[in-house]
Amino acid sequence: MNVFFKDIPCGVMSVLEPRTLHLANKALKFLRSTSNYDMRRISSCAFTQASHPGSDTRADKKGSAESLPGITVVVLGGRGFVxxxxxxxxxxxxxxxxxxxxxxxxxxxxEPWARDxxxxxxxxxEPQTYLGHLQGASAVISCVGGFGNQAEMLKVNGTANVVAVExxxxxxxxxYVFVSATIPKIPGLGMILGGYxxxxxxxxxxxxxxxxxxxxCLRPGVVYGDRIISNSLTLPLxxxxxxxxxxxxRVPQxxxxxxxxxxxxxPPISAAALARAAVAAASDASVSPGIMDVPMLQKYK
Known part of the structure; x- marks a missing residue:
């Protein structure tokens, strides 16, 4: 099996279709060609980082990100709703x-902010199409994801994001910040959304x-906000x-x-609050690595 997939859980590989494997293998070859980069390189806007062995959650934190001029963040899927x-x-x-x-x-x-x-x-x-933008970046935030058939969902939510992380x-x-999702414990959900x-x-x-x-990794539930459908139609969710x-x-967690x-x-969460949480995770050294679940995300309202 290709080393690109050596840590993927058993059962996932069986869903991958040949084209997905082909795309991932192409990406892997490209990544290998970049091995001359110094993996220890840290940008001038370095973050204080601390390891938390055995912990998959983050410490409590107030919902505010410091203003940090000079930091460059690359948002994958930045044109979408979130x-x-x-x-x-x-x-x-x-x-x-x-x-x-x-x-x-x-x-x-x-809105005028879009011009900036x-x-x-x-x-x-295809890493070569955006590699230049990542060089010198302080953080990456990935919003890449979507729905479709099982193979499509696995590719866009899984393979594409693995390539981006690599x-x-x-x-x-x-x-690195990844906008993931809270998966409810509903029997049979895997049969419908297994790829996702x-x-x-x-x-x-x-x-x-x-x-x-x-x-x-951020795990929101339903995300709401003003979803722009066209120049003349906006859904105020x-x-x-x-x-x-x-x-x-108000209900017990x-x-x-x-x-x-x-x-x-x-609980649902607004796209604006989720965005503030993502920015804090990308820029604030006091935000611990790991999972940011719904209660933690709510602190950024």
Whole structure:
């Protein structure tokens, strides 16, 4: 088996289709060609990093990120619903922001902040298309993910993110943030969303392996906000999910672990709050590596 997949859980490989393997192998060959980079290189905006053996969670933290001018953050999937909010939040924190997407264009928003982002074109599965933007970057935030058939979900949520993590590590990016998801414990969910779930697991394991002291995986539930559909149509999802969020924040957290129905009690979170959490994870040295779950994300409201 190719070393690229040596740490992927058993059962995941059986879902991979030949084209997915082909794309991953191409990416691996490219990464090997970059082995001359100094893996110990840290940018001038270095972060204080501390290891927490045996811990997969982060310490409690107030929801605010310091303004750190001079930091460059690369947002993979920065044109999307969550990604665009992360770009906005990073700019508000004084960072330089580069967004990588397949189109390389700005989102439909008419807000003035979009003019200050560098909108670059790249394919996450093809590192040579965005490698130059990662060199010298202080952090990468990945919002890459999506739905489809099982193989497509595994590729976009898993393989693509593993390639991105490997690439960032190869060029010496100091810090990595991955927007993952809370997976409710619903029997049979794996039959429907197995590719999605296994893909997120692959990506989280890659972050944990390659950025053990500076990698953060965010696990939100439902994310709401103003979703722009076209220049004339915006869906204000907050009208529906904000009251639900307030209600569910009042129920005991232990209800989330109830069998069968626990997933119904995971509070939604606004895209803006999730974005602030991602920016803090990418820039604040006091944010510990590991998993940032829903209660921790709520501190960034």
């Amino acid at each position: 990604g665009s909010q992360i770009c906005k939040a990073a700019l508000e924190s004084g960072m330089k922001v580069v967004s990588i997407s397949r189109s390389g264009t700005a989102p439909l928003t008419q 982002v560098e909108w670059a074109r790249g394919n996450v599965l 690439t960032a590590k190869a060029v010496g990016v100091p810090r 779930i296994n893909g997120k697991t692959m990506a989280e394991e890659a972050v944990r392996k390659h950025f053990p002291d500076s990698g953060v 907050g009208y529906v999910f904000q009251p639900v969020e307030r209600l569910l924040l 232990t209800w989330v672990n109830l069998p069968l129905i626990g997933g119904l009690f995971v």
